[in-house]
Amino acid sequence: MKILITGATGLIGQRLTKKLLSQSHHVTALTRSPERAAKLLGSQVELWSSLADLSSLDGFEAVINLAGEPIADKRWTDAQKQTLYDSRWQLTEKIAELIKASAHPPSVLISGSAVGYYGDQGQAVVTEQHSPKQEFTWQLCSRWETLALAAKSEKTRVCLLRTGVVLSSEGGALAKMAMPFRAGVGGPLGEGQQYMPWIHIEDMLNAILFLLHQDSLDGPFNMVAPQPVRNEQFSTLLAKVLHRPCFMRVPATVVRLLMGESAVLVLGGQQAIPQRLIDAGYKFRYDQLQPALENVLKK
DSSP, X not given: OEEEEESTTSHHXXXXXXXXXXXXXXXXXXXXXXXXXXXXXXXXXEEESOSTTOSOOTTOSEEEEOOXXXXXXXXXXXXXXXXXXXXXXXHHHHXXXXXXXXSSOOSXXXXXXXXXXXXXXXXXXXXXTOOOOOSHHHXXXXXXXXXXXXXXXXXXXXXXXXXXXXXXXXXXXXXXXXXXXXXXXXXXXXXXXXXXXXXXXXXXXXXXXXXHHOTTOOEEEEESOSOOEEHHHHHHHHHHHHTOOOOOOBOHHHHHHHHGGGGXXXXXXXXXXXXXXXXXXXXXXXXXXXXXXXXXXXX
């Protein structure tokens, strides 16, 4: 297939691009830094720095849209919120416009989102049918999804990736979470009862490929493992795998002082399950947290 991918130099995008190339797909990557992307992705990938000169996406069979400013790297000031909006909304809107303008449009748009779409759901079990709480993360993801769904037609299906914490040996949220544990000062955050939906990077990649090739599937998919865990359980297993203690509980007030409004990312949560992936027949390689952490952290 001829595939256009955005966010190809990110945590998921790099691994996905390499996997697509290994399956003999032709990959074009949209990137703000072609020189850096060439070093990370290799010479097989065609690199574009802009979509501005395009009038359609004729010739592409699929678009995978993963671009977006990391949500947890900075405090949510008004300026940072706008950056988060713009980095997701503007590109997604442009992609949908180009798909709609195509005489022979891509057959599928797979577009990023997050379990943050649902907001903090406490202890409720969250499937793709669950009603969201209208918080900032919902505002961010809801508009993102709506813009992507504008590309939907009889010729193009749209799949939305409501992603949890991606476990990878190559960085991302796990690297930050592991730092205090490696230093011997790790522990649960707040009361520790908030759910942490997670997914191993291999299942994230394989599930995207599953959606790429399943012509009957569209709409939102919770990209999370079938067994979400509470923060306290996650902390205990992370410490166990790293052979470190787990006793330094961080009070919620301290987390809020450090992170501001974005503290909801770690003090809130969703007991999200991948109901639609399970119903569609996807088989998870890592459905339990401890084996997933052992696999990732041994690297």
